[in-house]
Amino acid sequence: MFSKKTVLILAGILLITVNLIMLAVTTRRPAASGLGRAMIAFVAPFQELATHAVKTVQDSWWRYFFLVSVARENQQLLQQLGESRQKIIQQSELELENQRLRELLSFKRSLPAPAIAAEIIGKDPSAWFKTVLIDKGSTDGLRRGMPAVSAQGVVGQIIEVTGRQSRLMLIIDRNSGADALVQRTRARGVVKGTSQNECYLDYVLYADDVRVGDLVVSSGYDGVYPKGLLIGTVTAVDFKGGDFFKDVQITPAVDFDKLEEVLVILESPPTPATVH
Amino acid sequence: MNYFIYTTCGLFMVICQTTVIPRLAFVGYFFDLVLPVVIYLAAFRPLHEALPFTVFLGAVMDNLSGGPFGLYLTSYVWLFIVVRAAATIVRAENPIMIVSILIGAVAAQNALFFAVLGTSGQGYSSESFAVRIAIEQIGWVLLIGPFLAWGIRTAHRYSSQRSKKTTVGPPSDGP
Numbered sequence: 001m002f003s004k005k006t007v008l009i010l011a012g013i014l015l016i017t018v019n020l021i022m023l024a025v026t027t028r029r030p031a032a033s034g035l036g037r038a039m040i041a042f043v044a045p046f047q048e049l050a051t052h053a054v055k056t057v058q059d060s061w062w063r064y065f066f067l068v069s070v071a072r073e074n075q076q077l078l079q080q081l082g083e084s085r086q087k088i089i090q091q092s093e094l095e096l097e098n099q100r101l102r103e104l105l106s107f108k109r110s111l112p113a114p115a116i117a118a119e120i121i122g123k124d125p126s127a128w129f130k131t132v133l134i135d136k137g138s139t140d141g142l143r144r145g146m147p148a149v150s151a152q153g154v155v156g157q158i159i160e161v162t163g164r165q166s167r168l169m170l171i172i173d174r175n176s177g178a179d180a181l182v183q184r185t186r187a188r189g190v191v192k193g194t195s196q197n198e199c200y201l202d203y204v205l206y207a208d209d210v211r212v213g214d215l216v217v218s219s220g221y222d223g224v225y226p227k228g229l230l231i232g233t234v235t236a237v238d239f240k241g242g243d244f245f246k247d248v249q250i251t252p253a254v255d256f257d258k259l260e261e262v263l264v265i266l267e268s269p270p271t272p273a274t275v276h
Numbered sequence: 277m278n279y280f281i282y283t284t285c286g287l288f289m290v291i292c293q294t295t296v297i298p299r300l301a302f303v304g305y306f307f308d309l310v311l312p313v314v315i316y317l318a319a320f321r322p323l324h325e326a327l328p329f330t331v332f333l334g335a336v337m338d339n340l341s342g343g344p345f346g347l348y349l350t351s352y353v354w355l356f357i358v359v360r361a362a363a364t365i366v367r368a369e370n371p372i373m374i375v376s377i378l379i380g381a382v383a384a385q386n387a388l389f390f391a392v393l394g395t396s397g398q399g400y401s402s403e404s405f406a407v408r409i410a411i412e413q414i415g416w417v418l419l420i421g422p423f424l425a426w427g428i429r430t431a432h433r434y435s436s437q438r439s440k441k442t443t444v445g446p447p448s449d450g451p
Contacts, residue, residue, distance in 0.1 A: 159342070
């Protein structure tokens with residue numbers, strides 16, 4: 001009755017029509033039907049599982065790369081932290097050095113003669129002697145007998161000079177001696193070291209007034225140390241009845257354990273007797 | 277080669293003694309670090325190479341110290357003689373023996389310094405100061421001594437092995 005071609009065309013039209021009707025019906029009904037819900041319920045767990053698995057793999061993958069980069073970054077940050085710490089330490093050290101040198105410089109301006117700054121490069125190997133090596137020598141104008149001071153007070157005198165280094169005997173050395181005065185009463189004596197961190201003011205007459213806390217300064221009579229430089233503070237005074245002199249113990253003004261730089265006075269000071 | 281090793285070792289000890297240790301505030305009075313070197317030389321090395329180097333070390337220390345020249349030299353040479361004589365009787369390789377010798381050396385050196393400075397009339401000579409120095413230094417020997425003894429023993433074994441290898445030599449090819 002119908003040709004094969006006509007049947008195909010009619011079937012196509014029917015399919016399109018039914019499809020359009022179905023689309024029209026389903027778009028008006030948003031909620032899933034019972035079958036739809038069943039389908040979703042069936043597929044969803046697999047979808048969830050698959051999504052989870054993919055996500056886990058993806059996360060692991062990214063985390064691995066993240067960890068690698070974090071580890072690398074951590075390494076870099078640790079290195080930067082170490083460098084920063086080192087810089088802070090260097091900075092603090094420079095600040096401290098700067099402060100010390102400023103003190104030394106302002107003290108240098110107050111000195112009666114030109115002076116040169118020197119750094120301590122070594123200490124005496126023996127506990128029995130108190131000498132230090134400094135990094136200035138005869139090429140810098142240093143000579144034997146020149147006094148060395150710091151902003152805190154008298155340090156010692158040069159006892160040996162080489163081209164670029166010198167040996168400095170500290171006033172606490174057992175062989176050291178410096179003519180000194182008690183500032184308050186002008187009582188005179190000789191400061192002698194003990195090779196410990198203390199000195200004695202010898203030859204102070206029993207009649208002289210010396211008390212604990214008095215300041216002891218250089219007298220300038222020894223021709224080595226300029227007059228008026230602080231040597232230390234009296235910490236003990238003892239007088240035995242039969243003696244002619246008092247035992248006066250002094251704590252030096254300079255902390256020799258922490259001493260790092262000194263000023264060497266380049267010209268010997270004139271003795272007070274020659275000053276008019 | 278041996279002199280190079282001795283010089284390096286001696287210089288290292290001298291620098292530690294004069295530059296590094298004084299900066300460590302907690303140390304106080306540390307013993308003479310050259311003493312272990314002298315003990316090693318006296319106990320284990322041949323006289324012709326050990327004695328000149330001991331004298332050299334003494335001269336170096338005397339030049340670095342503010343004391344009268346010859347004080348260190350005297351202490352080292354006497355220590356050398358005593359240890360060399362003792363090494364013929366006792367087994368100096370024993371670590372306890374090395375530490376004991378070191379303690380004796382520290383005590384003897386301080387006694388020598390005290391005696392010389394006391395008799396020369398140089399400044400104050402306080403017995404309590406001398407005792408304090410000796411006690412602190414011996415304390416440090418007790419702490420550090422075992423490590424030094426181990427170092428000395430290792431150095432001795434190493435040098436013995438080396439000398440054995442050089443004296444045995446390669447096998448001869450025959451006539």
